Amino acid sequence: MTPPSSIPDQPNNKPSEDDAPWISDDLIPDELIPDPSASKPLRSNELSPTLRRPEKVEDSPKQHAAELFPIPPVLDPSIQTGARQPTLQTATASDSSQAHRSAIGPLPLVETAFLASAASLMWLINAYFPPGPLLRILFPLPIALVYLRWNVRSAWMAATVSGLLLTILLGPTRSIFFVMPYGLLGVQLGCLWRRKASWGVSILTGGLLVALGSFFRIWLLSLLAGEDLWGYSIAQITQLLNWMIRVLTNWGLINLGAFGQPGLEVVSIAAVAMVIFASVVYLFTVHLAAWLVLDRLGVAMPEPPEWVQVLIEE
Numbered sequence: 577m578t579p580p581s582s583i584p585d586q587p588n589n590k591p592s593e594d595d596a597p598w599i600s601d602d603l604i605p606d607e608l609i610p611d612p613s614a615s616k617p618l619r620s621n622e623l624s625p626t627l628r629r630p631e632k633v634e635d636s637p638k639q640h641a642a643e644l645f646p647i648p649p650v651l652d653p654s655i656q657t658g659a660r661q662p663t664l665q666t667a668t669a670s671d672s673s674q675a676h677r678s679a680i681g682p683l684p685l686v687e688t689a690f691l692a693s694a695a696s697l698m699w700l701i702n703a704y705f706p707p708g709p710l711l712r713i714l715f716p717l718p719i720a721l722v723y724l725r726w727n728v729r730s731a732w733m734a735a736t737v738s739g740l741l742l743t744i745l746l747g748p749t750r751s752i753f754f755v756m757p758y759g760l761l762g763v764q765l766g767c768l769w770r771r772k773a774s775w776g777v778s779i780l781t782g783g784l785l786v787a788l789g790s791f792f793r794i795w796l797l798s799l800l801a802g803e804d805l806w807g808y809s810i811a812q813i814t815q816l817l818n819w820m821i822r823v824l825t826n827w828g829l830i831n832l833g834a835f836g837q838p839g840l841e842v843v844s845i846a847a848v849a850m851v852i853f854a855s856v857v858y859l860f861t862v863h864l865a866a867w868l869v870l871d872r873l874g875v876a877m878p879e880p881p882e883w884v885q886v887l888i889e890e
Contacts, residue, residue: 688730691718692737695762699738699754700745713858713865715754716762720866723766724875731766735759749800757789765866769877775884779859786855787848810840813847864888 695718702711719738723731738759742751761782768778798805863880870877879885 684726684730687725688722688734689737691722692734693741694718695734695758696738696741696745696754699742699750699758703746703750709861713861715758716765716862717866717869719759719762720766720769721870721873721875723763724770724870724877728763728767731763735763749796752796753793756792757786761785761789765862769866772878774878775863775880778878779856779863782859782862783852783856786858787852790851790855809847810843813850814843817843817846 695715698711698714698718701707719731719734722734735755739751739755742754764785765778765782768781794805794809864884866877867880880888
């Protein structure tokens with residue numbers, strides 16, 4: 577007879593208490609049991625706080641980046657020290673358009689970078705594929721537009737970025753020829769147009785700046801090339817004056833030898849006068865192009881004289 581300890585264990589098919597399905601003995605509250613006789617379901621505000629549906633949030637309309645980062649109105653420095661400052665409601669649209677805009681937010685930075693790149697691109701195209709004087713007229717306009725749109729800091733930033741970009745693309749020499757005079761000219765024209773200066777003032781001051789840029793270009797090229805380019809220009813102008821005197825003498829307008837051989841002082845004065853005259857004519861064409869372009873962009877600039885408006889209308 578086998579002892580009880582050696583009898584093998586029989587398999588127990590009866591489920592244990594741990595494997596049995598769990599059923600809570602707690603009673604379900606009556607308010608959580610839906611009533612089948614009800615014609616419509618319970619509203620969300622009638623349910624318990626744990627079973628309420630989240631309220632639907634209406635989608636807000638999409639906003640532009642300029643609306644997400646609004647530009648605050650610029651306050652008068654004389655009243656910033658006072659106890660009471662004007663609120664946003666007191667600033668009207670006309671006051672904000674006339675006051676200098678504050679370069680806060682991404683929009684001034686984006687416009688400055690875009691217009692600086694446009695100015696550099698025009699200079700780059702004119703260097704490799706010159707289409708004549710067309711692009712040269714538009715060189716200072718992007719920087720002047722930055723000044724009119726924002727402030728002097730953005731204009732100087734655009735001129736600096738244009739010079740640095742051209743330094744990478746074309747080298748430092750050609751980038752300097754853009755900054756002086758066209759970069760400085762854009763800042764000057766923007767400053768004068770913002771202050772409603774007349775065309776005569778802006779054309780004369782801009783012409784002097786462009787003339788100084790021409791002399792600076794001759795000096796720098798002479799320094800780099802090791803040649804006297806100014807003396808070469810004087811020799812060419814001397815030949816031009818001799819030809820003009822000979823033609824006038826043949827036509828009988830002047831007597832032979834009335835002027836004689838023009839001296840160095842006369843030739844130098846004539847050269848400077850020709851450079852200044854060409855610069856003034858260039859500034860006049862820049863003003864005409866700016867008046868036509870900025871008017872379509874909605875940027876205000878001083879009105880031209882009446883005789884210029886009559887010529888354009890005709």
